[in-house]
Amino acid sequence: xxxxxxxxxxxxxxxxxxxxxxxxxxxxxxxxxxxxxxxxxxxxxxxxxxxxxxxxxxxxxxxxxxxxxxxxxxxxxxxxxxxxxxxxxxxxxxxxxxxxxxxxxxxxxxxxxxxxxxxxxxxxxxxxxxxxxxxxxxxxxxxxxxxxxxxxxxxxxxxxxxxxxxxxxxxxxxxxxxxxxxxxxxxxxxxxxxxxxxxxxxxxxxxxxxxxxxxxxxxxxxxxxxxxxxxxxxxxxxxxxxxxxxxxxxxxxxxxxxxxxxxxxxxxxxxxxxxxxxxxxxxxxxxxxxxxxxxxxxxxxxxxxxxxxxxxxxxxxxxxxxxxxxxxxxxxxxxxxxxxxxxxxxxxxxxxxxxxxxxxxxxxxxxxxxxxxxxxxxxxxxxxxxxxxxxxxxxxxxxxxxxxxxxxxxxxxxxxxxxxxxxxxxxxxxxxxxxxxxxxxxxxxxxxxxxxxxxxxxxxxxxxxxxxxxxxxxxxxxxxxxxxxx
Amino acid sequence: xxxxxxxxxxxxxxxxxxxxxxxxxxxxxxxxxxxxxxxxxxxxxxxxxxxxxxxxxxxxxxxxxxxxxxxxxxxxxxxxxxxxxxxxxxxxxxxxxxxxxxxxxxxxxxxxxxxxxxxxxxxxxxxxxxxxxxxxxxxxxxxxxxxxxxxxxxxxxxxxxxxxxxxxxxxxxxxxxxxxxxxxxxxxxxxxxxxxxxxxxxxxxxxxxxxxxxxxxxxxxxxxxxxxxxxxxxxxxxxxxxxxxxxxxxxxxxxxxxxxxxxxxxxxxxxxxxxxxxxxxxxxxxxxxxxxxxxxxxxxxxxxxxxxxxxxxxxxxxxxxxxxxxxxxxxxxxxxxxxxxxxxxxxxxxxxxxxxxxxxxxxxxxxxxxxxxxxxxxxxxxxxxxxxxxxxxxxxxxxxxxxxxxxxxxxxxxxxxxxxxxxxxxxxxxxxxxxxxxxxxxxxxxxxxxxxxxxxxxxxxxxxxxxxxxxxxxxxxxxxxxx
Numbered sequence: 001x002x003x004x005x006x007x008x009x010x011x012x013x014x015x016x017x018x019x020x021x022x023x024x025x026x027x028x029x030x031x032x033x034x035x036x037x038x039x040x041x042x043x044x045x046x047x048x049x050x051x052x053x054x055x056x057x058x059x060x061x062x063x064x065x066x067x068x069x070x071x072x073x074x075x076x077x078x079x080x081x082x083x084x085x086x087x088x089x090x091x092x093x094x095x096x097x098x099x100x101x102x103x104x105x106x107x108x109x110x111x112x113x114x115x116x117x118x119x120x121x122x123x124x125x126x127x128x129x130x131x132x133x134x135x136x137x138x139x140x141x142x143x144x145x146x147x148x149x150x151x152x153x154x155x156x157x158x159x160x161x162x163x164x165x166x167x168x169x170x171x172x173x174x175x176x177x178x179x180x181x182x183x184x185x186x187x188x189x190x191x192x193x194x195x196x197x198x199x200x201x202x203x204x205x206x207x208x209x210x211x212x213x214x215x216x217x218x219x220x221x222x223x224x225x226x227x228x229x230x231x232x233x234x235x236x237x238x239x240x241x242x243x244x245x246x247x248x249x250x251x252x253x254x255x256x257x258x259x260x261x262x263x264x265x266x267x268x269x270x271x272x273x274x275x276x277x278x279x280x281x282x283x284x285x286x287x288x289x290x291x292x293x294x295x296x297x298x299x300x301x302x303x304x305x306x307x308x309x310x311x312x313x314x315x316x317x318x319x320x321x322x323x324x325x326x327x328x329x330x331x332x333x334x335x336x337x338x339x340x341x342x343x344x345x346x347x348x349x350x351x352x353x354x355x356x357x358x359x360x361x362x363x364x365x366x367x368x369x370x371x372x373x374x375x376x377x378x379x380x381x382x383x384x385x386x387x388x389x390x391x392x393x394x395x396x397x398x399x400x401x402x403x404x405x406x407x408x409x410x411x412x413x414x415x416x417x418x419x420x421x422x423x424x425x426x427x428x429x430x431x432x433x434x435x436x437x438x439x440x441x442x443x444x445x446x447x448x449x450x451x452x453x454x455x456x457x458x459x460x461x462x463x464x465x466x467x468x469x470x471x472x473x474x475x476x477x478x479x480x481x482x483x484x485x486x
Numbered sequence: 487x488x489x490x491x492x493x494x495x496x497x498x499x500x501x502x503x504x505x506x507x508x509x510x511x512x513x514x515x516x517x518x519x520x521x522x523x524x525x526x527x528x529x530x531x532x533x534x535x536x537x538x539x540x541x542x543x544x545x546x547x548x549x550x551x552x553x554x555x556x557x558x559x560x561x562x563x564x565x566x567x568x569x570x571x572x573x574x575x576x577x578x579x580x581x582x583x584x585x586x587x588x589x590x591x592x593x594x595x596x597x598x599x600x601x602x603x604x605x606x607x608x609x610x611x612x613x614x615x616x617x618x619x620x621x622x623x624x625x626x627x628x629x630x631x632x633x634x635x636x637x638x639x640x641x642x643x644x645x646x647x648x649x650x651x652x653x654x655x656x657x658x659x660x661x662x663x664x665x666x667x668x669x670x671x672x673x674x675x676x677x678x679x680x681x682x683x684x685x686x687x688x689x690x691x692x693x694x695x696x697x698x699x700x701x702x703x704x705x706x707x708x709x710x711x712x713x714x715x716x717x718x719x720x721x722x723x724x725x726x727x728x729x730x731x732x733x734x735x736x737x738x739x740x741x742x743x744x745x746x747x748x749x750x751x752x753x754x755x756x757x758x759x760x761x762x763x764x765x766x767x768x769x770x771x772x773x774x775x776x777x778x779x780x781x782x783x784x785x786x787x788x789x790x791x792x793x794x795x796x797x798x799x800x801x802x803x804x805x806x807x808x809x810x811x812x813x814x815x816x817x818x819x820x821x822x823x824x825x826x827x828x829x830x831x832x833x834x835x836x837x838x839x840x841x842x843x844x845x846x847x848x849x850x851x852x853x854x855x856x857x858x859x860x861x862x863x864x865x866x867x868x869x870x871x872x873x874x875x876x877x878x879x880x881x882x883x884x885x886x887x888x889x890x891x892x893x894x895x896x897x898x899x900x901x902x903x904x905x906x907x908x909x910x911x912x913x914x915x916x917x918x919x920x921x922x923x924x925x926x927x928x929x930x931x932x933x934x935x936x937x938x939x940x941x942x943x944x945x946x947x948x949x950x951x952x953x954x955x956x957x958x959x960x961x962x963x964x965x966x967x968x969x
Contacts, residue, residue: 199532206762319575320529363757
């Protein structure tokens with residue numbers, strides 16, 4: 001059962017092959033026995049999971065099951081879960097138990113899903129390797145000496161290792177798509193505002209967007225259907241109606257206009273990755289798509305502008321972690337200033353501190369115009385580049401990452417080379433556009449991801465494209481070697 | 487040297503919304519600490535603000551009432567600083583694009599002229615919580631009930647030239663916000679708080695002197711006193727060869743002095759930037775026009791109407807229109823008595839005195855407009871004298887009831903029976919022969935004044951119940967007969 005997709009498990013449950021209770025227990029046992037290798041979970045919520053599974057079985061018995069009822073899921077540890085610790089990968093929140101559920105968690109609970117635990121992540125979602133977690137690095141199931149990517153590294157590794165059929169992630173600069181690519185799974189970053197941010201601990205509010213991490217596009221569609229939609233608790237959530245994502249999965253791709261931005265295929269990217277992406281594009285041509293080269297001329301500005309704006313927002317968002325109301329508090333503070341300084345010095349890790357400092361500097365009097373304001377202008381320019389490009393083509397295809405999974409520790413001492421990991425992903429977050437990462441082959445036995453970028457609210461189209469690709473290829477079905485089977 | 491005082495005010499007005507500006511928690515005053523703080527007010531991880539449209543409507547009402555431009559697009563920004571009663575580590579406020587743009591109001595100056603005070607802008611923001619420094623043994627308690635209460639901060643231009651003008655401006659703002667019903671106006675509970683920017687310059691000089699900011703003053707009287715104290719301090723300082731430094735100062739009403747709180751150098755760099763959790767607030771003309779159409783009569787208009795319609799003096803009209811509840815009370819009493827003059831006198835006299843004594847607002851008055859009207863009507867139909875009316879009023883205040891009941895049960899009816907009054911006069915004349923003799927001896931034009939003594943005696947004898955007009959006529963008649 002561990003190799004089955006959500007959709008397949010759903011059918012097995014409805015056929016009565018096993019109960020949700022049995023399914024839940026089987027995955028819990030597998031996590032317990034195997035996750036010592038990957039460290040993909042921070043918290044396993046066994047008791048609550050069993051309760052939810054029992055409730056799901058009762059709902060099924062009453063004939064009220066939906067397609068998601070009774071299916072297991074794990075949440076990235078920045079989604080607040082009532083009664084289950086929500087650490088955000090930080091010592092700062094090591095003791096934090098949320099009194100409320102994030103909207104996304106609440107919606108999946110309402111759909112009957114069973115939460116098995118909370119997955120590991122870069123501290124406060126800041127990182128591209130999952131090495132900044134207070135709970136230790138996550139190992140890539142394809143090669144335990146390598147990183148799974150980040151910041152949703154635990155969510156990606158757990159799905160790749162078949163510890164869970166699906167998980168939630170969040171993507172601020174590539175944090176769903178990059179680990180999905182490095183772990184060989186499917187990861188969707190929806191349009192900004194498509195899924196409520198309420199209860200998702202903020203890193204950079206104008207970029208953060210939750211999304212599903214699954215093994216197939218079909219599963220991503222199932223989850224997105226339940227996750228998406230306006231939320232009165234989040235003013236930035238979109239009022240746009242949520243379409244039926246599963247109904248368009250099989251639409252014909254004949255005539256699809258694909259754009260390949262020349263800046264994304266330039267030197268500096270692993271040639272094997274470029275080759276895999278070209279091969280994937282060729283598959284779409286076989287399906288009747290047309291391909292043309294396009295330009296996103298300001299791509300090189302995306303990293304500097306992102307690394308001004310996101311830290312600026314983060315420096316403010318993380319001010320609430322002050323030791324006064326919840327979370328870590330230093331021992332025996334002398335006075336208020338000592339409380340703040342030691343609490344934050346002890347509670348935050350190095351990367352979080354680095355970004356708080358960068359962001360604080362960028363917003364400071366005398367520097368605001370040169371940094372923050374300028375970066376906002378660049379953000380609009382980059383957004384316009386995409387809007388122009390998407391007037392010419394239906395979707396943009398590109399690599400997700402410039403290289404495949406790198407070694408643990410390899411980029412740790414060099415923040416800039418770590419930031420370069422996000423070169424192909426974070427311009428979407430600047431523009432607020434949706435993108436999906438799907439497996440498209442291997443480079444030296446490590447998974448490679450294809451990124452498909454669509455217009456605003458074109459999630460249905462992206463899922464359709466990904467699903468059609470997964471109908472004619474088997475890359476998404478590849479599992480890491482040496483996985484214990486059931 | 488002759489100095490000119492220059493004052494600008496920043497007034498924080500708590501808006502009378504039921505819920506907070508960015509969450510659904512109640513804004514009621516006086517609850518147990520932290521019982522009106524929800525997840526958003528506690529700044530729990532993951533929580534987000536949602537803007538309360540009522541706060542927007544109230545801010546627009548204010549803007550329209552002070553002749554201001556309304557911002558068609560306004561933007562919330564974050565003002566970042568650390569303090570325990572500021573749970574998010576930033577205050578959500580407006581800076582570059584506020585909801586209310588430039589406007590003005592007119593106030594009376596000391597010499598009776600009108601001065602126009604320009605309003606630079608007014609913006610929406612959230613209030614902070616409160617730090618409680620007593621009772622926690624070396625620690626501070628934090629009460630977040632107030633955190634997130636909507637405020638409008640009204641920033642004036644430095645257009646006031648005396649502490650009296652500053653107080654008059656603050657009173658006018660108070661009258662406007664209470665008349666609009668957007669603030670309960672309760673200064674003791676902090677519903678309206680005032681920061682005064684004060685500087686001095688030699689008379690005739692164009693450039694402004696260095697200003698100091700007096701923080702959080704919560705009564706009109708203290709505004710005057712704090713500014714006077716600070717002005718004197720600045721004058722002494724400069725005349726002794728020193729110079730004023732830009733700083734924030736606190737006024738201590740007990741010692742009647744101001745003292746330094748923090749200097750400009752110690753001030754925070756607030757690192758303002760647009761709040762990414764809130765969309766820009768965009769409104770159109772129709773939205774504004776609908777609010778304009780719903781505005782109540784404003785204090786200036788009501789004052790003018792009180793003068794014209796009721797023939798009140800400028801002064802009485804000004805006092806009565808300064809507070810919406812008081813103006814409503816006045817109009818109710820006048821409607822029931824058809825005597826604006828008597829109504830005004832009673833409200834600004836006896837009623838104001840007792841309210842003041844008991845520290846109550848007119849909404850909390852123990853004598854309702856209907857009760858007061860009942861009393862005034864008995865004065866008008868000469869059932870009781872004005873003097874007795876004061877006694878009846880005290881009983882109304884202390885024990886309740888109606889004027890008629892009290893007059894009846896206490897036997898306070900005015901005596902209009904000529905026979906009874908004549909008998910009392912005769913008795914007084916008999917008992918006071920020396921004074922009668924003096925009256926007879928006096929020059930005729932001095933006699934009028936002397937009549938007062940006999941009036942007093944007669945009223946005393948009749949326990950104040952004799953009809954004073956009748957007493958006066960009969961007394962004069964009887965005394966003059968003897969001359």
